[in-house]
Amino acid sequence: MGSGGESKPSVLYDPFSASQPLLSAADDHASATADDENYPPINYQHGPRPLRDLPVLVLFFLLSLSTIVLGLVAVARRNPAASRASSFVFDPATSSCVLSSSNSLSLSSSSSPFLKDLSWTLVVTLLLAGPIALAVLWLLRHYAKQVVYAALPFFILIPAFVNVYWFASCALSHSCRHSFPLAYRILALVFIFLLIAIILWIIVANWHRVELTVRIVRIAAAALASNMSLLAVLPTLGLGLLVYFTPFVVFLVFSTWNGKVVPKEKERASGEHYLCVWRQDGWVRAYFALAIITMVWSVAVMVEAQVFVISGTIAQWYFSKEGSKPSRSISSSLRNAFGPSFGTLCFSGIVMGAIRVVRAVVDSAKKEDVAPGFVNLVLNCCANFLLSAFDFVNKFTINFAAITGEGYCSSAKMTYELLKRNLLSAVFVETVSTRILAGIIFVLSALYAIAVCAILKAVSALGAEMYLVAALAWLLLMVMLCYFVHVLDNVIDTIYVCYAIDRDKGEVCKQDVHEVYVLLPVSRNHRVFLNDRTPLVV
Template identity: 55%
Template sequence: MASSEEPTKSSNLYDTPSSPTQPLLSKPYPSPSIEDPQQQQSSPLSDSDRTQFLQIAYNFGPRPFKDLPFLILFILFSISTFGFGIFSIFHHNSNFSSLSSFSYDPTSSSCVKNPISNHGSFPNFSGDSKFLGSFLNLSSSSSSGFERGLIWVLVITFILSLPIVWGVLLLLKHYTKQVVYVSLPFFIVIPIGINVYWFVACTISSSCSTSLPLAYRILVMLFVFLVIGVIVWIIVINWHRIELTIHIIGIASDALSRNLGLFGVVPCLKLGLLAYYVPIVVFLVFARYNGKIVPRESKGDYHCAWKQDSWVAAYYALAILTMLWSATVMVETKAYVVSGTIAQWYFSKDDSTPKRKIRSSLRNAFGPSAGTICFSGLIIFVVRMVRAAVDSARQEGATGIVNVVLRCCVNVFMAAVDFLNKFTVNFAAITGEAYCTSARMTYELLKRNLLSAVFVETISTRLLGGIIFVLSAVYAVVVCAILNGVTNLGVYSYYVSLLAWLLLIIVLGFFVHLLDDVIDTIYVCYAIDRDRAEVNKPEVHNVYVQLPISRSIRTPLV
């Protein structure tokens, strides 16, 4: 793919100053062959460590199982959740639904069922005919009006979202610069237009102007303009990174277009998580039915109440923890599969596309590296729980110097965990190492090459988010115009358009998250190339070499 003038694979980047991939940093990163002997003697790294560092590459061979205790722990959580859930179904008390038919019997000091009650042992559906009639009326009315318009618009939006995602990927691959610079003005124009439109529409409408006085409308409008000003400020201070971000997005889009199977695998992982959740939700419902009806005293009077078994609360905690941990495991599995697939493409020789890349990544994710993924998911889960607890304490207004110091310490600890965890799964997908080893080696890899583990190009995520916001807003405006032209929904057309915008932005948001994982993976692959003084993808080096060493360094573009 590269021309004869471009550097070949496994070549040294820094043999001559005229190398076309010479980095644009203040000085080139050193090659082991040109280091000063005195620096080599004073280096704390041993020869074995250097040999180990130079051997970092994608592991195409068989991989040993890593972090097995965390995989076993996750399996135990899942088995316990399903086991006790099945027990709750067979052990449930069918009298839960007929609690009203029980009354307190002073003779036996217990709750007994009224003999004249016609309630059975199953849930009471005494109003079945009315419920069925209202359902049929709802179904008949949904064939026209708001319900019909909403269903059709959402179905059409979901169908169109697939070619829209494909079109956005092609545009970002071939016309990244044009798409970005065309979208940037709309980051400001669309919010301003919406802000002015709702203010005028609310002022004209008598009901809206009555419920929202003029002073409040002005305050809301000024607040929105303040938010728009913040957006403008963010764009201005990051303007020097726009050109670099364009190249990064273009490289990631090209890599994703060469691995289109990820668009099918990643949604299947989410559907698998949903299928995993369904029985757990059923178990949680039946867990409420485990208990008995007992007499309760209230102000001298006895009545019958439902008392759950003591283990139900513990099962709820177990099931919820399992669901949350499973969600983070799914997120890490997605990142692992994407990283493994993109890394195989990156390290492939002579631009030949490796066969069964995704299958190999899935086999490693659910096989040798399953424990590593469970460990990473557990860490993310714990971090989010701690952050939620800290935010909850802050909202409750906890004061005092001790609370402030504790919050600062927790925030520092969470930032350190994020620092280590950012590229750990990407590195584990490439090398097959355990989680702790991957975290340490990733940190050392980036530190040796003067790269930041926190900063790849954070503006790329914001820029992609702005692009999908603009596209979704344009689509919503078109839908609203069509509905106002061909239907008589009136004000309901705005609600339908809003829901269509929400659905499209969710689908495009999935695409953005996928592209973010690709960007992070290419960054780690580039760091490995840089550490080995090799070039597997020259077009990637020409772009990623322009990344600043730190946030304060602004490197000019060629």
């Protein structure tokens, strides 16, 4: 594999340090010799890459092509009578259904202040989401510690304020008091405070990792800021998926027009009577299943493609020389994602899509209690074990594939062996960072919703509907910022894999990254403090 513009090793780790607590000095030398013989060095593959996972790629294209061809057939065979099925009446003379001439269509339009205010609020929120995300990125890069410690109290204060506010508002409202008795209000109030107490306990229990989280988030924000174009390219991929789905939606709509209006006999007290009903062709349901499977798989592939592009871009930044910036890193990652590695993305997409479908089926079965208690418990345990195993295997697979250009199965195996050789966790990076980032965007979205509510109260004539508009604005901004956190999480995972590759080769391409990632615990129960493990500079 080509190494491109990798920096030369500048730091080596002390063989007697706690960064390798399970190896003695002699074992360290022996294992390093064995690793050199059995494992080739892993580098970023800059050169041309071979086509990977071709059978899965062919299957994906065949499924998509079948969906498109059958959709075109559905459009060509559509029956316009589908939109006027209710206008057909039974004609006894011909024993068939005919179009009634007495039907008329009346159109009415109405507008309301609620829809107008809701539309403007959502449009403004959508426009502000980008600048807010950029502001958060800048703050996390330069003032991560201040942002985190300032946001932590609001994790408790905002839910508590909302809880007390709704309780007091309901007590003052005559209709709310009658529809929601006092006993139920008190029960809901206490339940929400219990949830807030759990959040407080989680913060206290993980307080020793907050400082480490701050440093990890700062590094991820700096890496993302150095590749700012990702924030424009990734939403473009999402828009491309919507464009790709447009003909599928059209095909699904027109497929429901394949059929005919037929008379249906219905028993009544006065005797037999015929009604005219629309009957779809038998193949329409099969086409719906085919189209839905294709669309679900396509969504999963696009999610994996975004992870691939993030990983490839960040890896090129990581392995570049200090002070230099790799050129055309995003374009090369896009070319690899939708070129030689697209089969790998399809493979990962079908695995993740199947996991989500199975998990949804398991959750549905759990709610409906379709099996006896003990049988249901065994099935749930088996399903959760298998799903956890797949999540375990898939954790860093696409990150590794984006760096090396390997296939899906090879990447999963090599990633596990890479982390195992270097005594790193294959399932744990730093989940606290994700939770804190999610809490920060929750706080920002909640403050934005409160501001929206205050503005609407001042300039709008809405009553209680004002709270619904503010809640929808909060939800929209939350979704947009969750996407931003998703990008940062993938940056953190990619840097973790790059750090593992550095350790495997005994090199340090980014000194500041090693100073932080060396502090990560090797397991969920292992506490690591900021002075536990430090690299030896030579």
